[in-house]
Amino acid sequence: MQSTPEAVSTAGHASNECKPSEPGAPAASIGLNVWVQVQETHPDVTKSFSKGGFQGTAVSPTYQAMRATQIFGPHGLGWGTELISESYVEGGPLGFDSDGRMLGREIIHKVYLELWYVYEGKRGSIKQFGATSFLSRDAYGTISTDDDHAKKSVTDATSKCLSLLGFSADVYMGKFDDHKYVAGLKAKMEAAGSPATGMTSTANPTQSGPQSQQSDANPSPVGSDYSQRYLSYKARFIELTDANQQVKDVPGVRAQIQQDPLLSKMEIQTLLQSPLLRIADASPEPVQSGAGTNAAATSIFL
Template sequence: MAVFASLGDAPGASLLAALQNNREGFPMTENTKLWDLLGRTDPAHTKAFTRGGGFKGTAIKPMWSYRRMTEEFGPCGFGWGVGEPVFQVVPGSDSEMLVYCTASVWYHHEDKDCRVYGVGGDKVVNKFSSGLKSDDEAFKKAFTDAVTNALKMIGVGADVHMGMFDDDKYVNTMRDEFAEAPAEKPKRQVGVNPQTGMATAHALKKDTGPDNWAAFQAELLEAETVPMLTKLALGWSNIAERDKWPAHWRDLAKEEINKRRNILINGMPDDDTFPGDRPTTKGNAYADNFQAG
């Protein structure tokens, strides 16, 4: 109450001012360090709701809470996690049935094993004007409610639960804080098709590096056995993937490998028809090492 009195303002505005003071160097206590880390919420991960009787509020999406825990403590099940839940089903009024869930959340903080608890609930059987209806999601909703209530105890989404999201100025401040910087437009790479990310045929033809098309053809002629050809196909398949060869260059490589394979198996032909002029690559383990795209 001393903070409110000193600022002489409404609670929501006072909390906003206190937050701004923290940013300007107001000392946070050691006891609230974790709370302060987890307590600010991205408005993009909240949603407004209205309950019976006209009550309005702001709900935090559960996945946001889980992400905040993961950011601070590590993957769920490793740096933090949820203990085995306990459910209790009790009768309500007018033949309705309620389910309550008690769940614990554990986490490792500063070399210590810590645990907090939360309780959540929902209706398994609801009474409507049309009669009684069951809800097969009730246990899941009660469990989620229990877990997120436990996370409140260490400050996750504290600004929402403290009513600070009732202040539009505070919400805008949080929106600015969590706003992503606009992505830089990727620079166009010379010799790369911007739609496919593949090297252009022109760039490959002009390539003077050690792994260009001329080098492929030279190594192909040096392959004098089928095992040597298989090794060559595997090696150049990796090169094609690394250098982003376009699909038609990979298809051409398959064709050349098939031609060479037929020569190694059948020998040079006696007529003018060169084997492999119209090769088939279906089921060919040697050529299939080159995967299109």
């Protein structure tokens, strides 16, 4: 039987554990560990939508379920949902006939759902509402019912619960309205070898080690730890490719990349392999004199 919040609280007092509101409490120590792992959304699993005068970005629910499975474990073991209640409520009028009589009202299906999960040996849960139109009338005047309304309502509530844990936070925070953010994010995930099915690493981002102790001036592209400078170049490459444009000064850009002190050697070699930087003479360009090793080169490309 799943424990209730009251049962968990009672057990905590019995074992003399600190209260959640106290400094150093177990839940507080986890902090943003989950959020930072799931806040970024692969652009390939999103799509724009427009409904009722509202425009936004929708995220694939299957993608969100996969990300939850990566963090918590298989559905039903590490996380899952329980339907608390459901109901059908009347909405606005469906329309009126020639005599002014109302044709009926829209019927909306509502659910109240609990999403539970287990993280670092601790169980948590979130409750949210979800809703879908069951009986509605479209812009052409056709009245119809939605056979999949129940599934859609559960999906809506599940997505809302996951969003409170940070899943696809960049979408809900409006970052996908910025095409530069999307281009940079896609470049980052492609460079890290992350397919559209999701991020490949679920390691604790706060974990200390040799990689986390590297100097910001000379980061190394180990896994997904590429420098912001490198990602800026990649984002620019994507913008040019999408616009079917070429680099105007290939030798100049290659020389700039080679001399950029904010790039590691591996990042430099990776960038120079871009099809946009191919030149007829493959001989290395001479390194210009006067470039400091601790100062960023003046950009002629970014």
